[in-house]
Amino acid sequence: MMNTNSTMQFSRQGALKIASAESFGAQAGIITNSPAMHAIFQYIESIAPTSQPVLITGETGVGKELIARSIHRISQVKGPLVTVNAAGLDDTVFSDTLFGHSKGAFTGADRIRSGLIEKANWGTLVLDEIGDLSHASQVKLLRLIQEGEYLPLGQDDPKYSNARILAATNMDLWTLQRSGRFREDLNFRLRTHHIHIPPLRDRIQDLPLLLNHFFKKAAETLNKKIPTPPKELVTLLSTYSFPGNIRELQSLVFDAVSRHTSRILSLDSFKAHIETERRIKKETAGNGLDETELVSFPDELPTIKEAITLLVDEALKRADGNQTIAAKMLGISRQALGKRLKTR
Numbered sequence: 001m002m003n004t005n006s007t008m009q010f011s012r013q014g015a016l017k018i019a020s021a022e023s024f025g026a027q028a029g030i031i032t033n034s035p036a037m038h039a040i041f042q043y044i045e046s047i048a049p050t051s052q053p054v055l056i057t058g059e060t061g062v063g064k065e066l067i068a069r070s071i072h073r074i075s076q077v078k079g080p081l082v083t084v085n086a087a088g089l090d091d092t093v094f095s096d097t098l099f100g101h102s103k104g105a106f107t108g109a110d111r112i113r114s115g116l117i118e119k120a121n122w123g124t125l126v127l128d129e130i131g132d133l134s135h136a137s138q139v140k141l142l143r144l145i146q147e148g149e150y151l152p153l154g155q156d157d158p159k160y161s162n163a164r165i166l167a168a169t170n171m172d173l174w175t176l177q178r179s180g181r182f183r184e185d186l187n188f189r190l191r192t193h194h195i196h197i198p199p200l201r202d203r204i205q206d207l208p209l210l211l212n213h214f215f216k217k218a219a220e221t222l223n224k225k226i227p228t229p230p231k232e233l234v235t236l237l238s239t240y241s242f243p244g245n246i247r248e249l250q251s252l253v254f255d256a257v258s259r260h261t262s263r264i265l266s267l268d269s270f271k272a273h274i275e276t277e278r279r280i281k282k283e284t285a286g287n288g289l290d291e292t293e294l295v296s297f298p299d300e301l302p303t304i305k306e307a308i309t310l311l312v313d314e315a316l317k318r319a320d321g322n323q324t325i326a327a328k329m330l331g332i333s334r335q336a337l338g339k340r341l342k343t344r
Contacts, residue, residue, distance in 0.1 A: 029066060030063060030066050030067075030070070031206065031209045031210050031213045032203065032206050032209065033205060033206060033209060034198070034203040034205060034206055036198050036202070036203060037197075037198070037203065037206075040067070040195055040197065041070070043193075043195065044067070044070055044071055044074060044195070045074055047071075047193045048071055048074035048075040048076075049075060050193070051162075051164055052164075052192040052193055053145055053164075053165040053166070053167065053189060053190050053191075053192050053193070054071060054164075054165075054166045054167070054192070054193040054194070054195060055130075055167050055168075055169075055173075055190045055191040055192075055193070055194045055195070056068060056166060056167065056168040056169075056195050056197070057168070057169055057170070057172075057173075057194070057195070057196045057197070058170065058196060058197030058198070058199070059170055059199050059243075059245055060170050060243075060244060060245065060247070061200075061244045061245035061246055061247030061248055062197040062198070062199055062200070062245045062246060063197060063245075063246055064128075064168040064170075064197060065083070065126075065128070065168070067195060067197060068081070068083075068124070068126045068166050068168060069081065071124070071166060072123070072124040072126075072164075072166075075124070075164065077122060077123050077124060077164065078122045078123065079120060079121055079122030079123020079124070079163065080119065080120065080123045080124075081120075081123060081124045081126065082116050082117075082119050082120035082123065082124070082125050082126065082163075083125075083126040083128060084097060084098055084116055084125065084126070084127050084128065085128045085129055086127055086128065086129045086130055086132050086133050086137070087128070087129035087132045088132065089132070089133075089134075089137070090134060091134045091136040091137045091140075092153075094133070094134070094137045095137065095140060095153055096113070096115070096153055097115065097116060098115050098116055098117050098140075098150070099115040099117060099140070099150045099151060099152045099153065099159075100112070100113045100114045100115030100117075100118060100152040100153070101113050101115075101152050101153035101154050101155075102152055102153065102154040102155045103154075104154060105152070105153040105154025105155070106153065106154070109153075109154065113152075115150075115152060117144070117150060117161050117163060118159070118161065120161070120163035121161055121162060121163055122162060122163070123163055123164070124163060124164045124166060125161075125163045125164065125165055125166070126166045126167075126168065127141070127165065127166070127167045127168070128168045128169075129168070129169060129170075130167040130168065130169045130173075130190070131169040131170075131171030131173060131176055131181075131182065132171075133182075135183070138182065138183045138186050139183070141165075141186060142183065142185060142186045142189060144161065144165070145165055145186075145189050145190070146189065148160050148161055148162065149161075165190075167190045173187045173190075173191075174187070199242065199245055200242040200245045200246055200249065201240075201241050201242050204238050207234050207237055207238065207249075208234055210246060210249055210250075211229060211233065211234070211237075211249075211253065214249065214250050214253035214254070215227060215229065215253060215257065217250075218253050218254045218257035218258070219257060221254070222254075222257055222258055224257060224260065227256075227257060227260045227263070227264070227265040228263055228264050228265060229264075229265050230264055230265060230266075230267055232267060232322055232324070232325065233265070233267060233270065235319060235320045235322050235325055236267060236270060236271070236274070236322075236325050237249070237270065238318070238320070239274075239318050239319060239325060239329055240274050240277075243277070252269070252270060252273055255269050255273075256269045256270060271328070275328070308340070309344060311330065312326070312330065312337070312340060312341070315327075315329045315330050323337055323338065323341075
């Protein structure tokens with residue numbers, strides 16, 4: 001749990017930390033002080049000069065596209081960065097988008113079309129949502145990676161590309177491979193170099209930096225003064241799992257700043273969002289919790305009183321001593337929590 005007193009110095013200390021973090025070569029605008037992220041930047045600098053494929057994995061909203069841009073920038077290739085989103089594309093559309101077509105390849109093909117792989121020549125091709133590729137498209141991609149060649153639709157003679165391939169996905173390719181939905185050989189070829197970006201909940205120490213950055217960005221975009229965040233904000237957000245990661249945090253900040261009318265920013269929109277997400281998660285899980293994941297009982301069960309004490313103590317620990325936030329986590333009022341603490 002982070003120390004609120006040491007992390008709430010948004011205005012000056014946060015800005016200094018951001019300046020220091022952004023001086024790191026590979027970050028390309030990524031705001032972080034996380035050792036895990038710094039290790040990734042060092043890895044990027046070591047693999048950037050190579051031409052081998054890179055697989056970038058991580059949950060939705062963690063910044064996979066920023067990592068791809070970092071690799072492209074550090075590699076200093078001559079060509080452009082070109083991105084293809086493979087989600088929902090059947091093989092024909094994928095092939096036409098990526099490889100292009102010759103005149104007369106199909107009805108309506110009245111002229112030659114260059115695919116995005118040709119536009120990415122001497123540069124970097126990013127294939128986003130790679131886990132959604134059909135088997136036929138996977139075969140063609142494997143050929144492109146292994147041989148550097150591809151066939152535009154309606155053409156018999158192969159063309160060649162020297163674009164570097166970066167693939168990104170929020171899916172587990174090992175799981176897809178075991179279920180027969182992803183080719184084993186393509187999986188291994190794509191992960192010649194592999195970067196896994198940790199979720200925001202595993203780099204909570206970045207919250208003050210990210211909040212500082214997004215407050216400034218939101219204020220500039222919305223033409224407002226930068227609001228003063230309440231001291232409880234980082235503690236509140238530290239108790240949340242952020243399924244949408246950094247993208248979700250940015251949306252939360254922009255929404256809060258857009259509603260902002262006084263000097264101190266209100267916590268109401270943050271609290272409402274967190275409560276809604278937790279309620280939806282419970283309802284999706286069948287209005288129940290998976291006790292095997294949440295609780296591990298010793299051989300000798302605690303009494304109800306002991307269990308309540310342990311639960312209250314854990315909530316206070318996660319809330320960094322803030323009773324209002326701890327009460328929200330426990331699903332009781334601030335007054336009810338206060339009474340329980342007095343009677344212990």
